[in-house]
Amino acid sequence: MDALLSNRKALFGGAIMVTFLLMALVGPCFVQDPKGFVGLPLQPPSLDHWLGTTGQGQDVLAQTVAGARSSLSIGLIVGFSVVAIGALVGTTAGYFGGWVDDVLSTVINVFLIMPGLPLMVVLAAYLPPGPGSIALVLILTGWSWSARVVRSQALSLRRKDFVAAAQVAGERPLRIIAVEILPNMTSLLVSAFIGATNYAIAAQVGLEFLGLGEVSAVTWGTNLYWATNDAALLTGSWWTFVPTGLAVALVSFSLVLINTALDELGNPRLRSERAFVQALGLRAISPDEPTPVVRRPS
């Protein structure tokens, strides 16, 4: 944890994320009613409405703040479920091997190779619109990626001595997976969770932008849906779609930053690369030399 706090990327990414989480939790209490008709439609930013008004006369700031709640909560729920299913399928395939692995790997690969968006659209179009449906669709189309990552890690872990020791000691497979294998891939699971959350937020915004969510709810995706429906581009009202886009981008960027920081902590080679290249640069040595020698005999 100390190492995490001293990493600039982790600190910066974490700060953005905490800001948005706070905004989602308590923000709606401080802004106007996001659905209320509070002013003339399509007004540019002013003192009354810091980010202007939408085509329906709603406050853009209020909508952006209120949208965070639904978008972030669905993102986190989907992220968690995707990793849970991925861990279950991945460890089963990786640990048992043989025909179990063959069958599960084929299923994982089929889901991986199918383009996500058309499948999501078809699923979402048949389900009744609402946050539950969106979450279900995202879980169905997103689990395969984390299952693949977990499977390859489980494959390498099951060959380790401590797993063999547990097997010889007569432990049941379920216990070996839960006690020996899963705890040893905590960092992988955390990074898969962050990646899956990022995917879920982006995909949810995309689906709702297409009008496949509940269009009367206030989320980041429906904000953008209404912005295009109210001809934001034609009327030049950039303030109706820029704040939401920036919010999505900031959240996604912070998640990427946190994930990179975790990677660097786990893999010192990545961390030192920049310092190494800088140190070489100071001494006017190109890092491409096969064996850079930093200290030269004087």
Add this chain to the structure above:
Amino acid sequence: MKYVLRRLLFYVIAAWASVTLAFFIPRMMPGDPTSTMFARFKGKLDPAALDDLRAAFGFTDGTLLEQYGVYLGNVLRGELGISIEYYPATVSSVIGNALVWTLVLAGVAVVISFTLGTLGGVLAAWRRGGWLDSTLPPLFVLLGAFPYFWLAMALLFVLGFQLELFPLGHAYDDRIAPEASWAFFSSVVGHAVLPAATIVLATMGAWMLDMRNTMIAVMGEDYIKLAVAKGLSPRRVMLRYAARNALLPNVTSFGMALGFVVSGSILTEIVFSYPGQGYLLLQAVQSQDYPLMQGLFLTITLAVLGANLLVDVAYAWLDPRTRQG
């Protein structure tokens, strides 16, 4: 050969799985699938034609297994039913018309993006820590954080609506007849530039970072040191020795990324009202045109599977190790 056959088997399974998914999704949903699917046809079709359409989707009398058999036969013959939105055109003809535009737009964009991204990755890895390496990767990470379609909206807004440098949508100027003339051709190119640029911008980063990382790994290999030691020109070492070997793993990720590119180009087409598969998909969603939606799902999925198969064949041809094993 064994490798290609094994991959072929996998794609047959994947194709069967997607066709089966398209069959079961409407049947697993709450409510009566036939009435959801065909309610919008009421008044447009006479009852006999409606029965034909039900048959096209396998909604016939009989057990689920029999329905499935009828449906599979129809899909194999390319009979995907009739579109509601474009009634009385068949789904296959509507999709066929739009397919050309998607292939032109996404095809050109993918090739440009892969080439530029790979070259960028090679140069960034070669001058590691140089200006290219320290500016482009963070920039692309930042760009990648924005939703794909939002970038398209922002570009269209600034370059199309505000600066009026590019047309605002559609594949060509309505005033020009689609014929083999210079005016038509230049109009098509002019309309494709901005949507294609969006796809390139949004997908290039991933390929660049991939290529950069594999390049760095390859550059640590002994044969690179040997090539440098025997005095080959840096250019030759970079392109003939390092880049060539680093390209191989990237070819497989090319196949994997295709699905992502297709999903992205669907959203891009929607923003630019570009008359391809994506725009059609949006229209199908908005008018609840379920036959068209399902046809599009099948076409897009099968196209991505086919492209992946081609990539695998190319991989087997490029990498001799797969042929031995």
